[in-house]
Amino acid sequence: MKTKLLATAGLLVAAQATAIAAEVSGNVALTSDYRWRGQSLSAGNPAIQAGVDVNFDSGWFVGAWASNLDYGQDTSGDMELDLYAGYWGEIDDNNSYSATLISYQYPGSSDIDSYEELILGFSSYGVDLEYYVTNNAGNTGMTSHYVSANYSHELMDNLNLDLHAGHNFGEYWDSGYDYLSYVDTSIGLSTSHFGLDFSAAYLVNFMDNQEEVVDSGAFKNSNGLLFTVSKSF
Numbered sequence: 001m002k003t004k005l006l007a008t009a010g011l012l013v014a015a016q017a018t019a020i021a022a023e024v025s026g027n028v029a030l031t032s033d034y035r036w037r038g039q040s041l042s043a044g045n046p047a048i049q050a051g052v053d054v055n056f057d058s059g060w061f062v063g064a065w066a067s068n069l070d071y072g073q074d075t076s077g078d079m080e081l082d083l084y085a086g087y088w089g090e091i092d093d094n095n096s097y098s099a100t101l102i103s104y105q106y107p108g109s110s111d112i113d114s115y116e117e118l119i120l121g122f123s124s125y126g127v128d129l130e131y132y133v134t135n136n137a138g139n140t141g142m143t144s145h146y147v148s149a150n151y152s153h154e155l156m157d158n159l160n161l162d163l164h165a166g167h168n169f170g171e172y173w174d175s176g177y178d179y180l181s182y183v184d185t186s187i188g189l190s191t192s193h194f195g196l197d198f199s200a201a202y203l204v205n206f207m208d209n210q211e212e213v214v215d216s217g218a219f220k221n222s223n224g225l226l227f228t229v230s231k232s233f
Helices: 002-019
Strands: 022-031 047-056 060-068 079-092 095-105 115-124 127-134 144-156 159-169 182-193 196-206 224-232
Touching (some): 159 196
Antiparallel strands (some): 022 047, 022 224, 047 060, 079 095, 095 115, 115 127, 127 144, 144 159, 159 182, 182 196, 196 224
């Protein structure tokens, strides 16, 4: 009887270990400009970014990501911290879906308000589609929507063509609180050497009118090149 109880306990422990089995990964990057949906959050200056992810065998995941930022001299705070959790599932070998709840935090800032956003994702045959929605953009109580599509195509061994298109819209943008709704796009190349990942992309924003174009400083959104070197571990 004692042997049976021990065996049962062992099975329960093994089952629990399997249920919580997880893979931990991290990343660090240096980028020439922290561009968020087409606009700079580092005033057009370089940014150092890092993150950590924990992916469970069950499909659940949690993570954190941070970057330095610059909202201009009149705004306090120089760091963004994103905390997120979600679920990823596979439909078949070529199709998957995900749902993520993310919280944008700004430690040490008295001017930048934290808020949350829901991200719904769907990937099919190499095309990644995402829909972001919040009813409290920038803690203003206004709704914001963002849809994006990303695709990477291998041009040759260790060289990829990366395409992106996204669209901001909703009450937050239409109110004039920030830029009006606009489309951000990019085309770039990426490769890996010496254990590092390198990418270069040209960003093009399609604004409603030229008066919304910011050529330098905080929230720069003019067209330009973006260079990034990163390391995953």
